[in-house]
Amino acid sequence: MKVLLTATVQSHICQFHKLLVDVLHNHGCEVHVAARNNLVEKNGLKLDFVEKVYDIPFSRSPKSRENIKAYKELKEIIDKENYDVIHCNTPMGGIVTRLAAKKARKKGTKVYYTAHGFHFYKGASKKNWLVFYPIEKYFSKLTDKVITITKEDYCLAKKKFSCEVERIHGVGVDEQRYFPVDEKVKDDLKEKMGYMSDQKIILCVGELNKNKNQIMAIEAMAGIVKENPEAILVLAGNGSEKENLEKAIEEKNLTGNVQLIGYVTNLQEYQYIADVAISCSKREGLPLNIVEAMLSGTPVVATMNRGHRELIQDGVDGFIVVVNDEKALENKIIELLNEKKMYDVISQQALDNAKQYTFKNVKRELEKIYF
Structure with a gap:
């Protein structure tokens, strides 16, 4: 044929x-x-x-x-x-x-x-x-x-x-690349990548542009660090909004809590060490970065759009918030970081759902x- x-x-x-x-x-x-x-x-x-x-x-x-x-x-x-x-x-x-x-x-x-x-x-x-x-x-x-x-x-x-x-x-999505790791592997990777073992990692993957809307994540971090001073938001990706995001990070005194790592080829390692994955997009089709996070057993908080709605059942295998409601994003992230029992349930449900997309x-x- x-x-x-x-x-x-x-x-x-x-x-x-x-x-x-x-x-x-x-x-x-x-x-x-x-x-x-x-x-x-x-x-x-x-x-x-x-x-x-x-x-x-x-x-x-x-x-x-x-x-x-x-x-x-x-x-x-x-x-x-x-x-x-x-x-x-x-x-x-x-x-x-x-x-x-x-x-x-x-x-x-x-x-x-x-x-x-x-x-x-x-x-x-x-x-x-x-x-x-x-x-x-x-x-x-x-x-x-x-x-x-x-x-x-x-x-x-x-x-x-x-x-x-x-x-x-x-x-x-490659299930040989994205999968849950145990705490020992996570701690070793954190040390290798320059993070502290008890540091909370919030990962946001995507091109730095207005649609991906990373400014919402930065706004939410201003409240998150009040409760988790060592928490760090990792923004993976390049794009036209880089300078504007850097300016916002500086204005909010978050230079020690927000990291722009650009385009990386070891994205799976960041998924392994992430405590929470987030996406603030205004529009999405079927976002692979969300599937990769879920397949890694990482709970996701994402904005309401057709792609996120397709992948996430709110409150079951992740959370969905309104676009630009940075307070709701902040609250859901803090809730996941503080409530281990709920975190574990969401993590397992996310993993089970993501297996359809392997x-x-x-x-x-x-x-x-x-x-």
Whole structure:
């Protein structure tokens, strides 16, 4: 079987679909990729795990004439290669691919589309529903299977779309990398990484930008340190808001309690030593950093949005607070740090829930869809 994976950019395939390629290779499939080559912009990403790569000038902008060029180039490739399955991803990658594959589909090629989060959902703007819903509904007619990664998207697509609809639990998190460790391992790691054994670590992972909203975490820390003077907030990630966050940290006299560590390759070690993980995002799809924390047995306090709502049952396997309610965030963190019995229950429930999102389980779901 020969399979083509498409997306707007090649980094998307590198970051989110290596697991799918592994499944396909395990079944003897030949795998090609068609996407715009943006890997020079990405630190260390390589698309070296497929048989053939086509550099196609997709653009994220629906108005770009590059997508017309991408359509023509892609159609020529599809006509030449005779794929058994064409699996498209990302909004514009999905639209252009399905248009280019119309002729091939009539000849028997199956077309799949993974929706990594519809722009229309409970709480989305009316504009999003008016613009994006009719587009996705129309293009479902050009699709054999739509694959969703959230329960909300699955239920909507199952009810409204003109094709088969499947659900997988995200793109998978490596259970060999993220798992709970005992107190001895945690203490040894803390010492190695320069922290005190009794120091409370609050971890926040994500690009430093306005949507990830780390300023809310900094505001909450001002109250947390009054009760836990040695507590430290670790912000992992780079981004455009770095200077503004550094300024806020200094203004609130939190330079000893907030640490910006940038992009790190040993993120799992920070998950092992974290006492609480937090996310203050205004919008999320299905955030891997939350799954990684839960799989590590770390309780999570996160803001109310569709992605966090998908992963966390408030008060059962984590806590959800309103965006920019830093007092509620502060109170939930303190509650977790102070009440060990509740902490242990939340930790175990989080771990149990996160097991659905492991490589092992998602591989099983992908195999069911394909084979």
